[in-house]
Amino acid sequence: xxxxxxxxxxxxxxxxxxxxxxxxxxxxxxxxxxxxxxxxxxxxxxxxxxxxxxxxxxxxxxxxxxxxxxxxxxxxxxxxxxxxxxxxxxxxxxxxxxxxxxxxxxxxxxxxxxxxxxxxxxxxxxxxxxxxxxxxxxxxxxxxxxxxxxxxxxxxxxxxxxxxxxxxxxxxxxxxxxxxxxxxxxxxxxxxxxxxxxxxxxxxxxxxxxxxxxxxxxxxxxxxxxxxxxxxxxxxxxxxxxxxxxxxxxxxxxxxxxxxxxxxxxxxxxxxxxxxxxxxxxxxxxxxxxxxxxxxxxxxxxxxxxxxxxxxxxxxxxxxxxxxxxxxxxxxxxxxxxxxxxxxxxxxxxxxxxxxxxxxxxxxxxxxxxxxxxxxxxxxxxxxxxxxxxxxxxxxxxxxxxxxxxxxxxxxxxx
Amino acid sequence: xxxxxxxxxxxxxxxxxxxxxxxxxxxxxxxxxxxxxxxxxxxxxxxxxxxxxxxxxxxxxxxxxxxxxxxxxxxxxxxxxxxxxxxxxxxxxxxxxxxxxxxxxxxxxxxxxxxxxxxxxxxxxxxxxxxxxxxxxxxxxxxxxxxxxxxxxxxxxxxxxxxxxxxxxxxxxxxxxxxxxxxxxxxxxxxxxxxxxxxxxxxxxxxxxxxxxxxxxxxxxxxxxxxxxxxxxxxxxxxxxxxxxxxxxxxxxxxxxxxxxxxxxxxxxxxxxxxxxxxxxxxxxxxxxxxxxxxxxxxxxxxxxxxxxxxxxxxxxxxxxxxxxxxxxxxxxxxxxxxxxxxxxxxxxxxxxxxxxxxxxxxxxxxxxxxxxxxxxxxxxxxxxxxxxxxxxxxxxxxxxxxxxxxxxxxxxxx
Numbered sequence: 001x002x003x004x005x006x007x008x009x010x011x012x013x014x015x016x017x018x019x020x021x022x023x024x025x026x027x028x029x030x031x032x033x034x035x036x037x038x039x040x041x042x043x044x045x046x047x048x049x050x051x052x053x054x055x056x057x058x059x060x061x062x063x064x065x066x067x068x069x070x071x072x073x074x075x076x077x078x079x080x081x082x083x084x085x086x087x088x089x090x091x092x093x094x095x096x097x098x099x100x101x102x103x104x105x106x107x108x109x110x111x112x113x114x115x116x117x118x119x120x121x122x123x124x125x126x127x128x129x130x131x132x133x134x135x136x137x138x139x140x141x142x143x144x145x146x147x148x149x150x151x152x153x154x155x156x157x158x159x160x161x162x163x164x165x166x167x168x169x170x171x172x173x174x175x176x177x178x179x180x181x182x183x184x185x186x187x188x189x190x191x192x193x194x195x196x197x198x199x200x201x202x203x204x205x206x207x208x209x210x211x212x213x214x215x216x217x218x219x220x221x222x223x224x225x226x227x228x229x230x231x232x233x234x235x236x237x238x239x240x241x242x243x244x245x246x247x248x249x250x251x252x253x254x255x256x257x258x259x260x261x262x263x264x265x266x267x268x269x270x271x272x273x274x275x276x277x278x279x280x281x282x283x284x285x286x287x288x289x290x291x292x293x294x295x296x297x298x299x300x301x302x303x304x305x306x307x308x309x310x311x312x313x314x315x316x317x318x319x320x321x322x323x324x325x326x327x328x329x330x331x332x333x334x335x336x337x338x339x340x341x342x343x344x345x346x347x348x349x350x351x352x353x354x355x356x357x358x359x360x361x362x363x364x365x366x367x368x369x370x371x372x373x374x375x376x377x378x379x380x381x382x383x384x385x386x387x388x389x390x391x392x393x394x395x396x397x398x399x400x401x402x403x404x405x406x407x408x409x410x411x412x413x414x415x
Numbered sequence: 416x417x418x419x420x421x422x423x424x425x426x427x428x429x430x431x432x433x434x435x436x437x438x439x440x441x442x443x444x445x446x447x448x449x450x451x452x453x454x455x456x457x458x459x460x461x462x463x464x465x466x467x468x469x470x471x472x473x474x475x476x477x478x479x480x481x482x483x484x485x486x487x488x489x490x491x492x493x494x495x496x497x498x499x500x501x502x503x504x505x506x507x508x509x510x511x512x513x514x515x516x517x518x519x520x521x522x523x524x525x526x527x528x529x530x531x532x533x534x535x536x537x538x539x540x541x542x543x544x545x546x547x548x549x550x551x552x553x554x555x556x557x558x559x560x561x562x563x564x565x566x567x568x569x570x571x572x573x574x575x576x577x578x579x580x581x582x583x584x585x586x587x588x589x590x591x592x593x594x595x596x597x598x599x600x601x602x603x604x605x606x607x608x609x610x611x612x613x614x615x616x617x618x619x620x621x622x623x624x625x626x627x628x629x630x631x632x633x634x635x636x637x638x639x640x641x642x643x644x645x646x647x648x649x650x651x652x653x654x655x656x657x658x659x660x661x662x663x664x665x666x667x668x669x670x671x672x673x674x675x676x677x678x679x680x681x682x683x684x685x686x687x688x689x690x691x692x693x694x695x696x697x698x699x700x701x702x703x704x705x706x707x708x709x710x711x712x713x714x715x716x717x718x719x720x721x722x723x724x725x726x727x728x729x730x731x732x733x734x735x736x737x738x739x740x741x742x743x744x745x746x747x748x749x750x751x752x753x754x755x756x757x758x759x760x761x762x763x764x765x766x767x768x769x770x771x772x773x774x775x776x777x778x779x780x781x782x783x784x785x786x787x788x789x790x791x792x793x794x795x796x797x798x799x800x801x802x803x804x805x806x807x808x809x810x811x812x813x814x815x816x817x818x819x820x821x822x823x824x825x826x827x828x829x830x
Binding site: 016017027028029041045046053075195219220225285286297303307395399 | 611
């Protein structure tokens with residue numbers, strides 16, 4: 001990043017990461033949280049449950065950064081070799097930690113109401129050369145080591161256990177131990193313009209950026225997030241804010257929101273502010289848009305419900321789409337999707353409604369309505385409007401692209 | 416893995432991977448596909464758009480494995496420095512590749528109907544020392560280099576572009592170039608038993624496993640997948656199958672399915688086989704279970720639809736839950752969730768129905784119904800049954816755990 005950054009390296013351990021079984025979400029979360037307090041992740045390395053590979057990676061990453069965060073490999077099964085390895089690497093011997101033992105016993109006897117197994121007792125063992133980080137959410141304790149001026153922290157791979165240790169213990173300790181300069185971010189979200197066109201629009205702006213302020217392009221499903229970052233205490237907040245104001249002005253035709261919010265969070269904020277309610281009728285997206293909305297805490301303040309009318313019969317029976325509309329225009333048509341939007345709005349008695357119908361693939365395409373063809377509609381008391389979209393690619397991507405474009409369509413209508 | 420494996424290392428490039436903006440799904444996909452053809456991923460490394468870091472990582476990973484796969488850093492914006500770096504690392508000069516240029520022109524003029532920008536033309540430039548891998552799904556070509564006996568392949572970070580290149584070109588080329596011994600996998604899915612209890616059940620089994628067969632525990636949301644792997648041509652398929660039969664017998668009380676299928680795919684198969692139909696009423700899961708079902712290609716054969724009755728009003732109006740049931744027992748109660756299941760089954764005219772209602776957090780908990788308290792119900796023509804669940808933790812995790820447990824409840828009723 002720049003000279004004021006404390007650097008960190010993340011090591012994730014486990015065969016499941018190398019055979020494609022598990023997608024590593026821990027690293028992204030850790031990076032986000034470290035960034036907030038001014039620690040920059042330089043590298044992330046994933047290795048399997050292989051003694052030599054873990055050993056070599058510990059040595060290499062210790063040379064890369066003063067902080068090495070390790071997750072995974074601490075489970076109770078025999079393929080988890082990380083703890084004995086750490087014990088040898090940091091030249092200790094395995095001893096039982098009393099507090100960790102109490103914790104393991106508590107979890108098994110009180111919470112799980114199950115007998116304590118020998119292998120679970122082993123989870124309370126730690127190398128004598130570490131400081132123990134207690135685990136309030138599981139059985140495996142965390143471990144804090146120091147060697148040749150580098151801090152090594154080993155945590156379980158279970159996301160909520162790792163997150164708890166980071167928030168309760170690790171990050172507060174970093175704040176005490178290092179003279180951290182927080183990284184300032186200013187983020188905005190654009191829609192309707194590709195990365196290269198944005199970059200062309202911003203040539204001049206990028207050339208005039210002081211070297212201590214960095215611009216990042218973060219594209220995702222038809223949207224591009226732009227982020228200004230600065231970690232130099234000599235750059236004033238005002239200067240960063242001015243740069244951000246310039247950036248906003250340059251992209252104003254494509255601006256969704258000038259904060260680090262998702263499209264659905266933006267919509268949530270608008271609807272809560274306007275005291276308006278929303279319902280969603282989904283055919284091709286099969287509940288995914290409603291899921292995105294209801295994943296937001298507090299969404300019940302504006303979201304009343306949805307209907308997933310997957311079968312034509314469901315469109316007729318539960319959304320009152322006239323049978324002859326479907327017969328005449330097809331289930332994937334502007335006419336049908338408008339009726340779906342109106343139907344769900346009346347059923348759920350909401351101010352606004354959104355509806356989707358399309359062909360996600362791999363099957364179901366025709367010459368006139370190929371895979372990736374989608375109709376979406378918005379309905380309010382005053383108007384019902386619809387549009388078509390055409391994607392390519394695979395089912396999963398079509399579902400996600402339809403959701404993103406539908407939410408942006410909704411935002412433009414209510415914003 | 417073992418002596419018959421060809422090893423690979425994966426490098427992912429991009430600041431977005433180190434600030435937590437992007438979760439790396441490419442690596443898991445690549446690892447899965449390589450595994451299928453007998454190539455084992457030894458390490459995965461993520462680095463930012465930083466010249467020295469990328470350079471060092473290329474050198475290090477080239478020493479780790481004969482194959483180095485690189486994704487990302489090839490975009491059209493100025494923070495993407497990978498191509499000039501590769502050009503220097505592999506001692507070439509940038510030249511325009513005619514076929515790649517045709518492709519870029521085609522995409523802009525025909526597909527996007529947009530003017531071609533100077534920076535897009537640059538996407539057709541490649542180092543003179545590489546073999547070009549054409550990109551049928553985007554503008555950035557892939558590049559195949561060889562240096563000191565190691566193959567380095569650079570691909571775009573956009574998932575469907577990278578996947579296309581891997582399937583069309585890279586994996587077929589590996590099959591021709593290497594004498595690959597496919598890795599044999601046998602996978603089963605268990606539910607209702609924790610990893611450490613499973614491990615205890617399998618102590619003897621693990622001790623008797625020949626060294627060329629490996630057992631992996633892959634836990635995920637209350638379920639544990641068990642996988643036997645073997646890449647030794649001296650171990651017969653019969654021997655592996657016998658071991659797998661033993662394993663199945665040992666875990667039979669917890670067995671969901673003896674194939675590498677998800678819970679929802681297992682349910683899909685059962686319902687299609689039985690020619691039965693399903694509908695889902697979701698309150699707390701907000702569409703997530705329906706999304707999991709409809710993400711399966713061909714799910715329209717058995718899934719007729721769902722209702723997301725987020726507001727109480729929606730439960731009454733669209734699912735015919737009697738108002739006094741909600742008033743007397745609450746929206747989160749066995750009584751209400753049973754009425755929801757019956758309501759959706761009758762509305763959607765299906766054989767089976769599933770319903771969920773619960774408190775996902777962070778708000779909404781009470782003393783008797785705390786955050787994580789969930790009621791689920793199954794309904795068929797012959798019976799309606801319900802049960803309660805209690806989770807802890809955060810909203811996202813509660814939604815995912817409720818979905819997994821509800822699907823398993825459904826599977827047991829229909830299986």
